[in-house]
Amino acid sequence: MAVSNLETISTEDQKKVDHQSDHQNQILQQDEANEQTDTPLSLKAMIEGLIFIAGEDGLSLLQIQSVLFNTTRTQISQVLDEIRKEYELSDHGFELMCFGGRYKFISKEAVYTKAKKLYEEIIVPSLSSAALETLAIIAYRQPITRVEIEAVRGVSCEAMLKKLQARELIETDGRSDAVGKPLLYKVSDHFMDVFGIETLEELPELKVQESEGLLFGSVSDLKGDDQFSDISTEDSVISRLSD
Numbered sequence: 001m002a003v004s005n006l007e008t009i010s011t012e013d014q015k016k017v018d019h020q021s022d023h024q025n026q027i028l029q030q031d032e033a034n035e036q037t038d039t040p041l042s043l044k045a046m047i048e049g050l051i052f053i054a055g056e057d058g059l060s061l062l063q064i065q066s067v068l069f070n071t072t073r074t075q076i077s078q079v080l081d082e083i084r085k086e087y088e089l090s091d092h093g094f095e096l097m098c099f100g101g102r103y104k105f106i107s108k109e110a111v112y113t114k115a116k117k118l119y120e121e122i123i124v125p126s127l128s129s130a131a132l133e134t135l136a137i138i139a140y141r142q143p144i145t146r147v148e149i150e151a152v153r154g155v156s157c158e159a160m161l162k163k164l165q166a167r168e169l170i171e172t173d174g175r176s177d178a179v180g181k182p183l184l185y186k187v188s189d190h191f192m193d194v195f196g197i198e199t200l201e202e203l204p205e206l207k208v209q210e211s212e213g214l215l216f217g218s219v220s221d222l223k224g225d226d227q228f229s230d231i232s233t234e235d236s237v238i239s240r241l242s243d
Helices: 002-038 043-057 061-066 073-087 109-117 129-141 146-153 158-166 189-194 237-242
Strands: 094-099 102-107 170-175 183-187
Touching: 043 061, 043 073, 043 102, 061 073, 073 094, 102 109, 109 158, 129 146, 129 158, 129 183, 146 158, 146 183, 158 170
Parallel strands: none
Antiparallel strands: 094 102, 170 183
16 A cells, blocks of 8 residues: 555655756747747848947857757858958948957947047036046056956946046056956046046045945945945045046
8 A cells, every 4th residue: 555655655756857847848949939039130230239238248158059059060150250250341330349259249340549539529528527536447447357346336338437448547457367357448548637546546545434424425336345335425526536
């Protein structure tokens, strides 16, 4: 009797396992069907779009494959090589590069000189508070990656960094050893000239107080960062930089 009960329980458990497996297979098949019917883009176009969305972070071969069903790494590598060769041509303003195993689109060097002209007539006092916040973070924490800046500000800074680079207020300082080898940023000599300082030691000293305060006054997304918490608003770096 006991053996019969055990066999019954074992059979029921196996049925549950088989049912769960069938359900998972159905979901996978539905995902594959959706990809074929809902995404009429070619494999090349899909990969281009994914890399474009990833921005400066880029995507690894494994990440790309993880969202493309029934596609091998060899197929993806062949498409990536095709994209790279296509964007090397002079009729494209950016190209596909691979840094640390991560693929990303970057503007060609010739574009940079034109990009500077978009902002060269905009004087520093007209910089937004967001731009000044970003500059202050870089000045006090350099060299620093975009991800680290965003962790302090709590918002995306990719476009802002490009604008500050175009105005020659910041510059790249090699690459971090972190995954993906992200770019490191620092303030430029032009930054020193614009704000009338010879060294970063001349920047306002950050005075830590017991009372609650913020480095940037109105910015409330800095909690959790020891270096930028509990800063008196009376010594706001933004007000000092924009004076």
